[in-house]
Amino acid sequence: MKIVNRILVVLLTFLSVASAASTKNVNKNFVTESDSLSLMAEVSLFFEAYKNKQxxxxxxxxxxxxxxxxxxxxxxxxxxxxxxxxxxxxxDDSTTSEEMKKNLADSVLILYNKAIKYDTAYVGNYLVHKGYVLETWLKAPPDSSIAAYEKGFATGQKINSKSYYMDRLGQLYANNATDENSYKIKALEIYSKLSEDEPENPRWTERMASLAEDEDQLIDIMHKSWLMNKDNKEKAWRYASTCIKYRAWDKAIEPLEFLTEKEPNVINYWKELSRAYEKSDKVDKAISAYKKLINLEPNNRDNYVNLALLYKKIDQLAVARSYLHKALKISPDWDYPVYIEGTLYEQAARDCGFKFEDKVVYQLAVDTYRKAQHMGGNYSETAAERVNALKNSVPTKEDYFFRHYKNNDKIKIGGKCYGWINKTITVRY
Incomplete structure (x- = not known):
């Protein structure tokens, strides 16, 4: 007799006993004290065999x-x-015959149908395992395997070897995608999620690439996936992430705006939205987004510098400098804000002219670059390069002499372009 038939006999026998016991109202669970001892004995026999890998x-x-x-x-x-x-x-034993494997497949499906009722904490695993058995052991129609996998993941429970089973479902979707179903979109959703969870694993990116003809189609598919359920934040983030990955900044804005509206305190959404605005030359919106970030994380120095760079871009140099100084209050030893401050003075002088008062501002830029250089940070070398580049733009000894300036004299920055600077330089020659 095949093993599956013997198992069915066992199940039917005990179901009959249960029914009889219930009818006679002997015991609702049909397990008497004597039965309990018998059960313990049977459990012991099973565990002894299991322990011995029988x-x-x-x-x-x-x-x-x-x-x-x-x-x-x-x-x-x-x-x-x-x-x-x-x-x-x-x-999986190499000595197991094909007929026996078929019987074992039927047996494990019987087990799963029972297990999901009584071992509820593990239902997700049983269901994805059922999907695997249907797919690989029984070569069942794809839709039946897909349904089992989907139900398993839908439980939200922890799935052991989750990436492996998600990949199997993704491949089922990919291999059975048609114009009449949404399997291609579902496959892309799976691999997008896997690439987020395991960014170092190139397989998931390769899987995504194989599903779309090019980057534009991939972005379009992820967009359609979101539109199918536009209130779904996870799908919105996957679409946004795909846009960001392929630098489609304009397209990334819509899902990121949706996400910041739904989750206004999630810092990462605001960071990506700020960057998308900036890359899309939407400066005013980028400024507003960075200010929101500063409210959310006031001790993050990067937000102040990024905001300063935006104000620098639109020639609001005084405002830019104020944010650089705020960054320096958080990290006094950081050379980058000092270097950027030097670029503000250089930009101001370059945009104004090349008279003596402009040369004085170039000197202020050089002095600021030297300060950054001597801080010994990442921008030390770059600052030194700017000092050398401006050597012919600063006042000469003759410039000072003809204006009666002596060594160590102070010169206050002035002129029509420089009212915001409010600094002095020291004459050195």
Missing amino acids: YDDWTIEQGFKVISMKPDAYPELHIYRKLEKVIWAAH
């Missing part, structure tokens, strides 16, 4: 006998999970 017909039948006697017995022992392991081991 993964064969007898152990499988014994496991089914236990869960048939009392399906919810000893939940802390995880009998369903151990019985599943025995069946899988028997199936």
